Amino acid sequence: xxxxxxxxxxxxxxxxxxxYGLIAIGYTMxxxxxxxxxxAHGDIFMLGAYFVFFGVTLTKLPWGIAVVLAVALxxxxxxxxxxxxxxxLRDAPRISxxxxxxxxxxxxxxxxxxxxxxxxxxxxxxxxxxxxxxLGNIRILPLALIVPAIAFALVMGLLWIVYKTKPGLAMRxxxxxxxxxxLMGVSVDKIIALTFGLGSALAAASGIMWALRYPQIHPFMxxxxxxKAFIAAVLGGIGSIQGxxxxxxxxxxxxxxxxxxxxxxxxxxxxxxxxLLIVILLMKPTGLMGEKLEEKV
Amino acid sequence: xxxGKVGIALALVLVFAAGAFAADTVKIGVFLxxxxxxxxxxxxxxxxxxxxYKEAPTVLGKKVELIVVDNKSDKVEAANAVKRxxxxxxxxxxxxxxxxxLAMAGGEISEKAGIPQLGTSCTNPLVTQGKxxxxxxxxxxxxxxxxxxxxxxxxxxxxxxxxxIDVSQDYSVGLANFFEKSFTKMGGKVVAKLNYNSxxxxxxxxxxxxxSKNPDVLFIPSYFAEGAIIMKQVGELGGKFKIMGGxxxxxxxxxxxxxxxxxxxxxxxxxxxxxxxxxxxIAKKFTENWKKAFPGKDxxxxxxLGYDSYMLILDAIKRAGKADPKLIRDQLEATxxxxxxxxxxxxxxxxxxxxxxxxxxxxxxxxxxxxVIQPKL
Numbered sequence: 017x018x019x020x021x022x023x024x025x026x027x028x029x030x031x032x033x034x035x036y037g038l039i040a041i042g043y044t045m046x047x048x049x050x051x052x053x054x055x056a057h058g059d060i061f062m063l064g065a066y067f068v069f070f071g072v073t074l075t076k077l078p079w080g081i082a083v084v085l086a087v088a089l090x091x092x093x094x095x096x097x098x099x100x101x102x103x104x105l106r107d108a109p110r111i112s113x114x115x116x117x118x119x120x121x122x123x124x125x126x127x128x129x130x131x132x133x134x135x136x137x138x139x140x141x142x143x144x145x146x147x148x149x150x151l152g153n154i155r156i157l158p159l160a161l162i163v164p165a166i167a168f169a170l171v172m173g174l175l176w177i178v179y180k181t182k183p184g185l186a187m188r189x190x191x192x193x194x195x196x197x198x199l200m201g202v203s204v205d206k207i208i209a210l211t212f213g214l215g216s217a218l219a220a221a222s223g224i225m226w227a228l229r230y231p232q233i234h235p236f237m238x239x240x241x242x243x244k245a246f247i248a249a250v251l252g253g254i255g256s257i258q259g260x261x262x263x264x265x266x267x268x269x270x271x272x273x274x275x276x277x278x279x280x281x282x283x284x285x286x287x288x289x290x291x292l293l294i295v296i297l298l299m300k301p302t303g304l305m306g307e308k309l310e311e312k313v
Numbered sequence: 314x315x316x317g318k319v320g321i322a323l324a325l326v327l328v329f330a331a332g333a334f335a336a337d338t339v340k341i342g343v344f345l346x347x348x349x350x351x352x353x354x355x356x357x358x359x360x361x362x363x364x365x366y367k368e369a370p371t372v373l374g375k376k377v378e379l380i381v382v383d384n385k386s387d388k389v390e391a392a393n394a395v396k397r398x399x400x401x402x403x404x405x406x407x408x409x410x411x412x413x414x415l416a417m418a419g420g421e422i423s424e425k426a427g428i429p430q431l432g433t434s435c436t437n438p439l440v441t442q443g444k445x446x447x448x449x450x451x452x453x454x455x456x457x458x459x460x461x462x463x464x465x466x467x468x469x470x471x472x473x474x475x476x477x478i479d480v481s482q483d484y485s486v487g488l489a490n491f492f493e494k495s496f497t498k499m500g501g502k503v504v505a506k507l508n509y510n511s512x513x514x515x516x517x518x519x520x521x522x523x524x525s526k527n528p529d530v531l532f533i534p535s536y537f538a539e540g541a542i543i544m545k546q547v548g549e550l551g552g553k554f555k556i557m558g559g560x561x562x563x564x565x566x567x568x569x570x571x572x573x574x575x576x577x578x579x580x581x582x583x584x585x586x587x588x589x590x591x592x593x594x595i596a597k598k599f600t601e602n603w604k605k606a607f608p609g610k611d612x613x614x615x616x617x618l619g620y621d622s623y624m625l626i627l628d629a630i631k632r633a634g635k636a637d638p639k640l641i642r643d644q645l646e647a648t649x650x651x652x653x654x655x656x657x658x659x660x661x662x663x664x665x666x667x668x669x670x671x672x673x674x675x676x677x678x679x680x681x682x683x684x685v686i687q688p689k690l
Binding site: 017138226239240272273 | 326350417478480484506507508509510512514515517521522538541542545549550551566569570572599609
């Protein structure tokens with residue numbers, strides 16, 4: 017393999033990895049606070065992309081405004097889902113909330129199939145994001161540099177919210193003990209709604225960026241990236257925001273490099289990723305950056 | 314009891330040769346989806362069959378009696394329709410159907426009864442697999458791969474090729490195998506063969522590898538959901554080769570999603586289209602007659618396959634010399650270079666038609682039928 021090719025592969029990996037990471041952050045945040053794997057995350061991801069699509073094509077909004085609106089709308093969807101599907105199950109066994117999450121996921125996908133139809137839709141992409149930059153034989157999309165930057169900024173922002181603000185303090189407190197937090201006079205339901213809102217906004221942001229990179233959207237577009245991001249979150253240590261980013265990057269790198277070094281085995285690209293996941297979890301069961309979780313009584 | 318449903322189906326049975334008696338007519342059964350989700354395609358095929366019937370209403374000096382049953386796009390109805398045709402109407406051969414699942418349901422019955430059945434547009438390889446009495450007028454899906462290879466080698470003058478395969482789809486693997494076999498047999502070289510799985514959206518790693526091998530053509534027997542994205546990424550990574558695919562890529566959305574990236578993309582399809590240039594005399598005559606018979610409705614490949622299916626059966630009966638199911642079966646199996654609207658047809662060992670493959674190309678953002686090619690196997 018020539019050096020040029022290797023660098024090209026690295027950039028491909030960087031783009032894919034940061035997208036995985038971005039989706040994984042949302043997963044990990046909700047899990048870290050509620051111990052709930054929000055399976056509907058990948059579907060909010062899809063909704064975000066569709067909101068931009070309709071914003072640009074139906075209402076002819078400028079792209080930037082459509083993006084902001086889509087993120088806000090998705091955040092609203094997240095809180096509504098929490099109110100309808102998760103909040104009534106707050107005191108039920110955790111498995112019930114998980115099943116409810118899977119139900120919500122199927123519901124959104126099939127609703128999408130009815131409303132948007134299954135036909136893939138093209139995505140509008142501002143030129144400055146996709147004008148290929150030539151560096152010798154290496155070709156880079158501006159997107160490949162912007163996505164990691166945005167992901168980094170979002171990680172910083174989230175860490176700030178969780179560790180430096182009052183609602184963040186409440187979130188961390190809920191993650192330790194929801195009952196005691198309630199006794200302390202914290203409006204637990206509001207904080208949890210905020211958590212879902214934030215998580216969904218992140219999902220929408222990553223969905224929009226995913227659609228810029230892979231410009232075709234359909235109701236099931238969130239399923240595979242959702243799975244991969246979930247793996248990335250577990251790999252990095254679920255509950256850890258930095259871990260999610262690192263897990264995503266690692267997963268992207270492995271997927272690309274597996275094909276780069278073993279082209280004949282390219283059909284097993286996902287298998288490489290999963291084998292690595294198993295190996296890492298065998299050696300470090302809590303993931304790369306994970307803390308040992310205390311069993312809640 | 315069992316025939317209660319069929320009684321309703323019979324409301325749609327049409328008898329063309331009025332007043333004919335069983336003894337001096339040759340009964341040919343037709344089962345097609347005339348209602349239900351596949352009704353549109355089934356109706357076009359029936360129109361094609363009827364046109365052929367009008368042109369050739371007799372065989373061996375006897376009148377042909379065409380008995381049509383609607384299978385309602387339903388597997389159970391398809392089996393019942395065939396049963397009805399064989400047991401009650403005592404047909405000697407059956408034409409049908411549109412829809413591979415319907416063809417398979419009906420085929421089980423025909424096979425057991427020993428009545429030859431000729432599929433119109435059912436392309437799933439399983440339809441004729443292991444069957445003695447089941448044939449089809451169309452080619453099977455993977456056969457297109459050979460058509461793409463022949464077009465790439467002969468017309469695009471490609472000497473080296475790369476293939477990107479969706480390993481989780483029989484369709485993709487089948488087309489890729491036919492492509493590779495045909496391309497190497499003609500003297501071309503497959504320089505890279507890479508895989509992916511359905512649902513993947515990132516192909517940059519595979520494409521970077523393919524670009525480094527610098528092939529003349531890239532064959533992507535993918536489904537529509539991945540194909541347009543693959544081509545987009547080829548453009549972004551700077552691939553300069555031509556790209557070909559199979560009929561699963563035939564969708565108007567492809568231009569909207571792929572934009573400039575799909576310009577020049579060529580894919581295989583059935584060998585008939587009313588807009589095709591250099592039509593064979595048979596196809597020309599068919600198109601003209603159709604336009605007279607159905608003003609304002611364009612003929613399509615389903616109509617052409619319906620037409621060809623009737624003519625093929627008639628030809629087999631003629632060669633058999635007697636309207637006997639077993640003899641007709643033998644002659645269907647022996648069909649060689651039979652000239653039809655959809656090109657010269659030869660029945661191969663697996664009872665699937667070997668015939669020309671059509672080539673479509675995206676030109677100036679439009680899908681254009683550019684060529685018909687005889688695949689080199």
